[in-house]
Amino acid sequence: MTLGPYAVVLTPRGRGAVASLLVAGQGAEQVVAGLFRAAGSSQVAVPIGRIQFGHWARSPREQVVVCHKGPDQVEVHCHGGTVAAQVIADSLVEAGCRLISWHAWCAGSQADPLAAEAQQALALARTERAAAILLDQFHGALSGELREIADLLEAGSTAGASRAAGRLRQLAAWKRLGSHLTRPFRVVLAGRPNVGKSSLINALVGYPRAIVFDQPGTTRDIVTASTALEGWPVELADTAGLAASSDPLETSGMRLAIEHFSTADARVLVFDASRPWSKEDDDLAARWPDAIIVHNKSDLPPPGGPVGPAGVSTSAVVEGGAGSLACALVEHLVPEAPAAGAPVPFNDRQMAAIEQGLADLERGNGQQAATDLRRLLSQGGS
Numbered sequence: 001m002t003l004g005p006y007a008v009v010l011t012p013r014g015r016g017a018v019a020s021l022l023v024a025g026q027g028a029e030q031v032v033a034g035l036f037r038a039a040g041s042s043q044v045a046v047p048i049g050r051i052q053f054g055h056w057a058r059s060p061r062e063q064v065v066v067c068h069k070g071p072d073q074v075e076v077h078c079h080g081g082t083v084a085a086q087v088i089a090d091s092l093v094e095a096g097c098r099l100i101s102w103h104a105w106c107a108g109s110q111a112d113p114l115a116a117e118a119q120q121a122l123a124l125a126r127t128e129r130a131a132a133i134l135l136d137q138f139h140g141a142l143s144g145e146l147r148e149i150a151d152l153l154e155a156g157s158t159a160g161a162s163r164a165a166g167r168l169r170q171l172a173a174w175k176r177l178g179s180h181l182t183r184p185f186r187v188v189l190a191g192r193p194n195v196g197k198s199s200l201i202n203a204l205v206g207y208p209r210a211i212v213f214d215q216p217g218t219t220r221d222i223v224t225a226s227t228a229l230e231g232w233p234v235e236l237a238d239t240a241g242l243a244a245s246s247d248p249l250e251t252s253g254m255r256l257a258i259e260h261f262s263t264a265d266a267r268v269l270v271f272d273a274s275r276p277w278s279k280e281d282d283d284l285a286a287r288w289p290d291a292i293i294v295h296n297k298s299d300l301p302p303p304g305g306p307v308g309p310a311g312v313s314t315s316a317v318v319e320g321g322a323g324s325l326a327c328a329l330v331e332h333l334v335p336e337a338p339a340a341g342a343p344v345p346f347n348d349r350q351m352a353a354i355e356q357g358l359a360d361l362e363r364g365n366g367q368q369a370a371t372d373l374r375r376l377l378s379q380g381g382s
């Protein structure tokens, strides 16, 4: 695999907002330099460690990001879908690269099981931001960190064990984010009929996926729409209104709504700010104390009378009027984002091994913790 330059399309065909290609092997830099045109710069080669925005020479409208990861390792990111990645792959082949299938390439890099897992996870990444974090793990961020922690533990000093515990805790803190690099966060909106749930989803997604009707109670099924909020993959679900109803169809919709709502990564309760705050509103808010409260229809005059608890003010009909909800969701789902190059575990077994290591350390058994981490490094987590 090291003879001459080769190219691999890392992301699956036709999926996601971004496609990533790896150009590697002897001569990879020269091949990319011959095909990439950096924006606002006459410089041909992208220095190691740098990311450069520009376009692909054979296809001037194709915007790409080139990332020079290391000697003989260049990544090219372009728009998702089949066309852009194919144009880039074809021109790399014309320039002398061998095109290697993703599966063949995976099979050839089993030397680092965590890197191989990162490649597989990459196929499921839906956004560039998620893909970038997984690519960092592919390039050794997680395995390097685990190796250093195991070294610290094996050295056997108390100070070393305490530093190792701190670093393991930092890894464990990415549990929620790590698991959502390969599957979207589930956000569920609920509330009484006609408060604007479907309209808010439309506003967040930016196109009319959910259907809005003027009659209350028309959203009977769970309607989902996928989007990215600040680059994080999110699936938004609308529910039947959580209001009492004798209509049997509505009732089964409500049951489904409650089930979806209680298992969501973020629960959003939407209220109509143009109507007086009611006893039913109070009951709903009290039932879900950890939900994000949204007062929608803020473009309409306030009704006067009792007001609800503090929350996010939105308007689904005003341009940008759902922005405050997008911010509140990101704050809730990803309160802290990893720095570029940070180690982030991204599957359940990696996380289980890290948590097991922490538990061993808490029992004072640093050597066992090191063994857990070495096993993860040699066998991977899947």
Ligand code: GDP
Residues within 6 Å of the ligand: 191, 192, 193, 194, 195, 196, 197, 198, 199, 200, 211, 212, 213, 214, 216, 217, 218, 219, 296, 297, 298, 299, 300, 314, 315, 316, 317, 318
């Ligand atoms: P749902 O039943 O909660 O999903 O409510 P819909 O999204 O179907 O909206 C019900 C009605 O309220 C529709 O006529 C929407 O156009 C209207 N609506 C939704 N959001 C707003 C808003 O922020 N401001 C105003 N003025 N009308 C809204």
